[in-house]
Amino acid sequence: MSTELNITGMTCGHCQTAVTKALRTVPGVQNAQVDLQTGRAIVEGQPDLQALLAAVREEGYSAQVRR
Known part of the structure; x- marks a missing residue:
């Protein structure tokens, strides 16, 4: 799942x-693959979505799930 x-x-x-490391x-x-040009990340696996968003925030960036 991605x-x-x-x-x-x-x-x-x-x-x-x-962001990739986080x-x-x-x-x-x-x-996880992060594209600087598009501002998108593709995460493979089944992580908790809130944990993903929190990891990005802790690095000083903002994230939203792309629907």
Whole structure:
């Protein structure tokens, strides 16, 4: 199963790396890919959605589940 997120606030490669690492630490995440250009993340696995959003917020960015 995959979940798509809209991420706001990323401006550089460091931001992209920070968000990717944060998402990958959430229990249930098998893989996460973040695209700086589109501001989207694709998360594979079955993590808790609130935990994903919290992980992004803790890095200083905003996220919403893309429906």
